[in-house]
Amino acid sequence: MAGMSESTSTQMGMHTEPLTGRDIKTKFTLENEGGFAYHFARDVDFNRRAEIDCAELEPTEINRQIRELMDSGHGSIVIRNPGAKHSLVVGILNRMNIIVEGSLGYFGCGLLDGPTVRIAGRVGWSFGENMMAGVCVVEENAGSTFGAALRGGDLVCKGSVGSRTGIDQKGGTIIVGGDTGAFSGFMMQRGRIVVCGNAGKNLGDSMYDGTIYVGGDIRDLGVDAVQAELTDVDRAWLTRKLNMYELLPAQGVDHFTKIVAGKQLWSYDNLEPTEKKLVL
Amino acid sequence: MPGSGYKGAQIDDVDHFLKGGGIDTEREQDIGQHIGYRYDVNLLPDYDRLTPFLKDYLEFMGWDDLNWLEDVHMGYDDGQAAVFDRNINGWVAIPEEMELPDNQQDRDMIAREMLIKFQMSPDHPLVDLYKAYRKF
Numbered sequence: 001m002a003g004m005s006e007s008t009s010t011q012m013g014m015h016t017e018p019l020t021g022r023d024i025k026t027k028f029t030l031e032n033e034g035g036f037a038y039h040f041a042r043d044v045d046f047n048r049r050a051e052i053d054c055a056e057l058e059p060t061e062i063n064r065q066i067r068e069l070m071d072s073g074h075g076s077i078v079i080r081n082p083g084a085k086h087s088l089v090v091g092i093l094n095r096m097n098i099i100v101e102g103s104l105g106y107f108g109c110g111l112l113d114g115p116t117v118r119i120a121g122r123v124g125w126s127f128g129e130n131m132m133a134g135v136c137v138v139e140e141n142a143g144s145t146f147g148a149a150l151r152g153g154d155l156v157c158k159g160s161v162g163s164r165t166g167i168d169q170k171g172g173t174i175i176v177g178g179d180t181g182a183f184s185g186f187m188m189q190r191g192r193i194v195v196c197g198n199a200g201k202n203l204g205d206s207m208y209d210g211t212i213y214v215g216g217d218i219r220d221l222g223v224d225a226v227q228a229e230l231t232d233v234d235r236a237w238l239t240r241k242l243n244m245y246e247l248l249p250a251q252g253v254d255h256f257t258k259i260v261a262g263k264q265l266w267s268y269d270n271l272e273p274t275e276k277k278l279v280l
Numbered sequence: 281m282p283g284s285g286y287k288g289a290q291i292d293d294v295d296h297f298l299k300g301g302g303i304d305t306e307r308e309q310d311i312g313q314h315i316g317y318r319y320d321v322n323l324l325p326d327y328d329r330l331t332p333f334l335k336d337y338l339e340f341m342g343w344d345d346l347n348w349l350e351d352v353h354m355g356y357d358d359g360q361a362a363v364f365d366r367n368i369n370g371w372v373a374i375p376e377e378m379e380l381p382d383n384q385q386d387r388d389m390i391a392r393e394m395l396i397k398f399q400m401s402p403d404h405p406l407v408d409l410y411k412a413y414r415k416f
Contacts, residue, residue: 026368026371026372026373026398035400036336036337036340036400038399038400038407039402039404039407040407040410046342091415095341097342114341116343132366133347134348135343151366152347152348152350152351153347171351172348172350172351190321190351191351209316210322211322233324234324237324240327244345260322263316266316
């Protein structure tokens with residue numbers, strides 16, 4: 001870019017802008033008051049139950065049928081014979097109960113905002129990606145990037161999960177009953193990861209914020225992940241949360257290790273070369 | 281428990297960010313803006329402080345706890361109490377005339393309640409966005 005004038009760069013479509021003042025700002029007033037569901041959400045009844053047999057259906061058709069059942073007021077849907085198909089039960093912005101009697105493939109339960117989903121089998125890569133709110137419980141094992149970019153809600157795997165669990169997590173809680181693979185919590189920005197078993201290498205690598213609790217062994221910590229003191233508030237929260245999903249260890253939670261961001265990377269560009277080496 | 285932890289240090293004054301804007305460190309003063317969140321994103325909720333409205337909301341949704349609201353806190357923007365609405369990527373200011381509790385936990389509960397009321401309103405910007413961009 002040396003020698004390029006400001007007008008040249010503007011002609012090329014580049015421009016400068018201040019880094020501050022980009023937030024949208026709205027003032028809350030009592031006139032904003034609404035109910036408990038999104039204005040556009042379907043009015044469903046948990047006591048109205050329906051079933052979908054997926055054996056002969058494509059994922060698009062299965063997801064369409066789920067939406068049609070929601071439109072007709074069904075609040076509980078059972079998915080039979082899912083056959084580990086990909087991208088099932090996605091984009092639901094409603095309170096709902098969904099029971100999957102089998103396993104899901106890649107990108108299951110992505111972009112959810114509200115439903116409670118129970119999966120009797122296993123799930124593939126990127127389960128629960130970008131979930132905003134709700135509860136997803138997987139009874140068996142899960143693939144890699146479990147809960148990638150999770151924004152909110154509880155994502156539970158009672159078995160073990162692959163690598164990069166909670167990568168880029170921005171909120172919510174991920175609970176793993178078994179072990180988790182390498183780079184779990186990679187670049188997480190907030191939220192909580194609870195691993196009842198062991199954690200693979202580079203746990204919490206480059207995490208910006210958030211908290212990771214591990215009940216077993218940690219192979220090693222990633223860049224800027226540091227151990228912190230487990231407080232009484234942590235213990236109470238862990239006990240309550242793990243109890244909710246019947247994952248509370250018999251010996252309690254006192255043995256859990258708490259990992260947080262060292263926050264050395266927050267102002268990385270301001271560090272001296274020797275300090276950068278120390279951080280990395 | 282008047283305030284909460286922030287940037288590795290205990291904040292004793294719950295009004296810290298209302299008074300100072302959170303530009304505390306040398307680096308923040310250099311660049312003229314804050315780094316990171318202006319509240320403790322890791323503060324776990326105190327369930328003894330749930331408001332009646334929040335209890336009703338959890339029952340309606342069929343959840344056993346605050347779920348996504350565990351990550352909602354009262355923040356502070358331009359010296360004013362506010363709650364961040366992820367659905368519009370912006371701050372919703374708490375009315376100035378509202379008297380704030382003297383601790384962060386109670387403030388967080390108020391923020392959660394107000395955010396639900398705002399998000400579920402027919403006037404929320406997401407209603408128009410949903411009409412314009414919904415795919416099914």
